[in-house]
Amino acid sequence: MQCSWKAVILLGLASIAIQYTAIRTFTGKTFQICPLTSPLNCSLGSDGEAFGGLCDEFPYFFYNNSRKTHVLILATTRSGSSFVGQLFNQHSDVFYLFEPLYHVQTTLIPHYTHSRNTADRRVMLGASRDLLRSLYDCDLYFLESYFKPQPANHTTDKLFRRGASRALCSPPVCDAFSPSEPYIDEGECIRKCSSLNLSLAVESCRERRHVAIKTVRIPEIADLRALIEDPRLNLKVVHLVRDPRGILSSRIETFRDTYRLWRIWRATGRKPYNLDLTQLSTVCEDMLRSTTTGSSRPLWLRGRYILVRYEDLARNPLQKTTEIYDFLGLPMEKSVEEWIRNNTRGSNDISAKHKYGTVRDSAANAESWRLKLSHEIVEHTQTVCQQVLEELGYKPVNSPEELKNMSVSVIEDKTFVPFL
Numbered sequence: 001m002q003c004s005w006k007a008v009i010l011l012g013l014a015s016i017a018i019q020y021t022a023i024r025t026f027t028g029k030t031f032q033i034c035p036l037t038s039p040l041n042c043s044l045g046s047d048g049e050a051f052g053g054l055c056d057e058f059p060y061f062f063y064n065n066s067r068k069t070h071v072l073i074l075a076t077t078r079s080g081s082s083f084v085g086q087l088f089n090q091h092s093d094v095f096y097l098f099e100p101l102y103h104v105q106t107t108l109i110p111h112y113t114h115s116r117n118t119a120d121r122r123v124m125l126g127a128s129r130d131l132l133r134s135l136y137d138c139d140l141y142f143l144e145s146y147f148k149p150q151p152a153n154h155t156t157d158k159l160f161r162r163g164a165s166r167a168l169c170s171p172p173v174c175d176a177f178s179p180s181e182p183y184i185d186e187g188e189c190i191r192k193c194s195s196l197n198l199s200l201a202v203e204s205c206r207e208r209r210h211v212a213i214k215t216v217r218i219p220e221i222a223d224l225r226a227l228i229e230d231p232r233l234n235l236k237v238v239h240l241v242r243d244p245r246g247i248l249s250s251r252i253e254t255f256r257d258t259y260r261l262w263r264i265w266r267a268t269g270r271k272p273y274n275l276d277l278t279q280l281s282t283v284c285e286d287m288l289r290s291t292t293t294g295s296s297r298p299l300w301l302r303g304r305y306i307l308v309r310y311e312d313l314a315r316n317p318l319q320k321t322t323e324i325y326d327f328l329g330l331p332m333e334k335s336v337e338e339w340i341r342n343n344t345r346g347s348n349d350i351s352a353k354h355k356y357g358t359v360r361d362s363a364a365n366a367e368s369w370r371l372k373l374s375h376e377i378v379e380h381t382q383t384v385c386q387q388v389l390e391e392l393g394y395k396p397v398n399s400p401e402e403l404k405n406m407s408v409s410v411i412e413d414k415t416f417v418p419f420l
């Protein structure tokens with residue numbers, strides 16, 4: 001008994017040594033370790049590599065909480081990501097970019113479809129991560145290599161959906177709209193602002209405290225691990241999910257060519273033999289993988305991952321948005337609240353016609369798939385996506401009557417507590 005305390009201390013020391021070695025092994029090459037006292041030295045810059053030796057002497061877990069937050073909205077097409085993007089776009093201290101990875105995709109895989117092609121998808125990832133890293137550092141020039149012809153004098157008309165970013169439609173980038181303009185129409189921005197001067201866009205990005213990027217072109221959360229663990233970034237991921245039955249329905253309406261066979265199935269009640277089933281299974285597999293990774297709470301996701309169901313956001317937009325902002329540690333702003341109030345009531349006619357418009361009654365919209373899909377397609381979806389439906393609390397419907405009876409909710413109340 002007498003010397004057991006010594007044994008305990010020895011064991012303790014040994015385990016600290018082992019853990020320390022493990023951390024060093026993991027962080028040795030990929031991590032640039034950074035002193036608390038000069039957080040700015042951690043940002044990527046022209047001298048990005050310069051701090052290597054110096055920073056190595058400091059524990060890697062020190063970082064400055066008040067530095068820039070880099071938000072990534074991880075979503076899939078037709079899951080409400082434009083809506084969630086707006087929740088950041090409307091914030092005066094956020095520099096928001098809508099789908100910059102579009103350029104990577106169209107350059108590397110011009111004939112990309114929504115189906116699974118693992119090789120294609122992997123080809124994009126490396127390039128996508130490089131671009132994201134640069135954009136979070138406000139290096140928008142990095143995009144230029146994706147524009148053809150390459151811009152002269154850092155000026156371009158080629159940026160995809162430039163008008164979807166308030167920052168790129170207001171000063172210093174464009175003088176046509178005042179920074180306090182409550183609503184900037186995307187088309188109006190394209191018409192009134194001249195070509196995008198990327199130098200001014202860089203300036204605008206640097207002036208703002210935070211950068212938010214929305215993407216539907218990263219398959220799953222594990223693909224972001226290298227960025228999440230990069231101590232030069234302060235990346236936090238908002239993983240947006242939606243009932244796959246809602247996603248499918250919305251895609252059938254929106255992508256009329258790609259989803260033509262699904263429309264035929266819906267109209268005729270007969271499943272076309274050559275229907276591309278991977279269009280659906282890919283969505284569910286990716287969503288399930290990210291959700292499973294998230295719920296297993298690996299250390300690298302601590303404080304960096306929040307799962308948001310679109311349906312919860314649609315039902316309770318203000319409260320959910322506040323929760324997301326709280327998690328990210330960003331102050332909510334009046335302009336965001338006002339935008340939510342204006343855009344989540346019904347009968348708003350500003351831009352509901354637009355394919356990617358967000359102005360609509362989101363709550364009604366979230367479950368409208370039940371009136372649009374046939375029971376057969378719904379059943380098929382429930383079979384293919386069974387696991388992810390269960391994981392996310394989307395209840396299966398068992399009959400055509402139940403499907404169309406909107407007073408029966410198919411969305412389980414479920415709380416997804418962020419891993420802090």
Ligand SMILES: *[C@@H]1O[C@H](CO)[C@@H](O)[C@H](O)[C@H]1NC(C)=O
Nearest residue numbers: 037038039040041042045051
């Ligand atoms: C980086 O750190 C050095 C030494 O601490 C300091 O002199 C320099 O100003 C810092 N650079 C930035 C960009 O903060």
Ligand SMILES: *[C@@H]1O[C@H](CO)[C@@H](O)[C@H](O)[C@H]1NC(C)=O
Nearest residue numbers: 036037038039064065066067
């Ligand atoms: C953290 O960063 C902010 C802005 O870059 C700076 O004002 C603040 O002094 C830094 N805090 C510490 C503890 O270094």
Ligand SMILES: *[C@@H]1O[C@H](CO)[C@@H](O)[C@H](O)[C@H]1NC(C)=O
Nearest residue numbers: 150151152153154155156195
């Ligand atoms: C770029 O700027 C230079 C110097 O201002 C000018 O001479 C040149 O014509 C510009 N190029 C284009 C394509 O606008």
Ligand SMILES: *[C@@H]1O[C@H](CO)[C@@H](O)[C@H](O)[C@H]1NC(C)=O
Nearest residue numbers: 152153154155197198199200
């Ligand atoms: C873009 O803005 C920068 C910074 O204000 C300016 O120096 C440059 O001349 C502008 N470029 C063009 C092509 O107008």
Ligand SMILES: *[C@@H]1O[C@H](CO)[C@@H](O)[C@H](O)[C@H]1NC(C)=O
Nearest residue numbers: 182183335338339340341342
């Ligand atoms: C919200 O709607 C009101 C009334 O239509 C309008 O005056 C205001 O500018 C709108 N604000 C936003 C942020 O869209």
Ligand SMILES: *[C@@H]1O[C@H](CO)[C@@H](O)[C@H](O)[C@H]1NC(C)=O
Nearest residue numbers: 401402404405406407408409
């Ligand atoms: C819809 O569901 C509710 C609750 O289960 C039930 O009371 C009602 O009779 C159903 N309506 C129809 C038309 O089946």
